[in-house]
Every structure is written in structure tokens, then in C-alpha cells.
Amino acid sequence: MARNQKDYFYYKAKNEGYRSRASYKLDQINKKHNVIKPGDSIVDLGAAPGGWLQMAKELSGGRVVGVDLQKIKPIDGVETIKGDITRDTTLEKIEEIIGKQGADVVICDAAPNLTGSWELDHGRSIALSESALSIAKKLLRPGGNFVVKVFQGDMFKDFLDEAKENFVYVRSYTPAASRKESAEIYVIGKKFLSIGIKKGQEFELEIKEIGEKGDGIARINDFIVFVKDGTAGKRVRVCIREVHPKFAFADIIQ
Ligand SMILES: C[S@@+](CC[C@H](N)C(=O)[O-])C[C@H]1O[C@@H](n2cnc3c(N)ncnc32)[C@H](O)[C@@H]1O
Numbered sequence: 001m002a003r004n005q006k007d008y009f010y011y012k013a014k015n016e017g018y019r020s021r022a023s024y025k026l027d028q029i030n031k032k033h034n035v036i037k038p039g040d041s042i043v044d045l046g047a048a049p050g051g052w053l054q055m056a057k058e059l060s061g062g063r064v065v066g067v068d069l070q071k072i073k074p075i076d077g078v079e080t081i082k083g084d085i086t087r088d089t090t091l092e093k094i095e096e097i098i099g100k101q102g103a104d105v106v107i108c109d110a111a112p113n114l115t116g117s118w119e120l121d122h123g124r125s126i127a128l129s130e131s132a133l134s135i136a137k138k139l140l141r142p143g144g145n146f147v148v149k150v151f152q153g154d155m156f157k158d159f160l161d162e163a164k165e166n167f168v169y170v171r172s173y174t175p176a177a178s179r180k181e182s183a184e185i186y187v188i189g190k191k192f193l194s195i196g197i198k199k200g201q202e203f204e205l206e207i208k209e210i211g212e213k214g215d216g217i218a219r220i221n222d223f224i225v226f227v228k229d230g231t232a233g234k235r236v237r238v239c240i241r242e243v244h245p246k247f248a249f250a251d252i253i254q
Pocket of ligand 1: 019020022023045046047048049050051052053067068069070083084085086109110111112113128
């Protein structure tokens, strides 16, 4: 079955003009998780030979930028950078193209050269995923989405937990186009949070004013926390109840 499945997506890509079978993985991820919408600006990390870039351009029609250690052959309407995603200079080059408004979506299908040692391959994959998450945190606009490939192993859960601190919604997913024998899994992060905050977290905050709906309003930098039954001028300890990209709801616990 794995063999048939491999042949199926391989030949499908050849027939339909995609550079790799991986194009269908991105399409399936998007059908399931709705990460890319028309007009989105997208940064693709580890993008060669360009199957995801072709699909990303097709799905969004917006600005698409691909980065890889390898040179990527030109694709209509897609900008490419030859660079290493673990280096700061690469981030600077992407920022020059994307500008201050930030990217709507960051996707990463980067993979290390496989050695056959499960632990080593897992460790290197996690390191690349960490680099991708770090780039996503710098590039995404609040509310933006993230997709990253990870090879499963001991450190997977810690990586997932880290992603959960930065997005309202985090899931893992294996598209049907992934080879059955592959250890790869994709982590999907939706609605990037402008600060690292999560449900259940506690903060001590000062209620600055009362909002139109009667909630107290406190701020962590530009992030607003609406505090139920808050009193203006009071310092309170709160527990976060519901998180959104630029604001959260909280209850007083003390
Ligand atoms: C599985 S391929 C990506 C396939 C691509 N999504 C597609 O659809 O054509 C993985 C890519 O990650 C790239 N890569 C690995 N480490 C990288 C790094 N540190 N910086 C940039 N690209 C990297 C590799 O050069 C390789 O082209």
C-alpha cells in the first residue's frame, strides 16, 4: 500500500506539473486546517525544489517567498532567497522583502540530510523546526498561521508545547500524501499571539480603565487583557480564560 501510495502522488505530481509530491501535502494540510487564504503573503522555509511554493502561490495568489540552501529554479510570481534558515542574515533578507507589515503565513518543510540514526535525525529536525518557529515569531503578523514539519521522537512534545505558547490553536497532522513509513508529522499553529500567553496562565496586572462592556482593561505592552468584574486603578491577580491574537479574557483570582 505504501508503495502504491508513493507511486500515486509521485506520478500525480509529474502529470499535474508540480515539482514534488510534497505539493499535495500542503494542499491536504490546507484543506484540513485552513491555514492559507486568498491574498495571503507566505514565507516558505526549506522550499527547494519548489512544490510547496507552486501550491502556496496557487492557494493564495499573494506574495510568496521561498528560502533554501539550494538554488530554487524560478517560479512565476515567487521570490526566492538562497540561504540557511538557522542564520540571522537569512532572516534579515526575508524581512527586507516582506516589510514591516509581516507575513500572513510561515510554512516550513525543511529536512536535514538523513543519516538513518533515528535519534540524530530527530534532533536535527527539531533544531530546524526551532529555527522555523523562531523566524515565524519574528515575521508573522498577530493572527498569522504557521506550518512546520517535524520528525517524531522524544523532543516532539516539548516542541509542541513551545508552539502552544505562541498560537491560539495548535494541532499535529499527517497528510495522506506523506509516505506511510515516514516519521514526519506537521505541526499547525493558527492565530499567532502577539505575546506569549496561554489559557490558565496567571498575571498580576493593574486595571487601567473600564471598557464599554463593563470589563476592566489591563495591558501587557500592546496586548489587552479584559478582566471580568475589574475595578479601575486596582492591582489584581488574574487567570487567563480565553486567548485571542491581540487580546485575552481573564478572571480575578485574588
Ligand atoms: C523535503 S525538502 C522540501 C520540499 C519542498 N517543500 C517542496 O515541496 O518542493 C527539504 C529542503 O530543506 C532544505 N533545508 C535543509 N536545511 C536547511 C537550512 N538550514 N536552511 C534552508 N533550507 C534547508 C533542503 O535543502 C531541502 O531542499
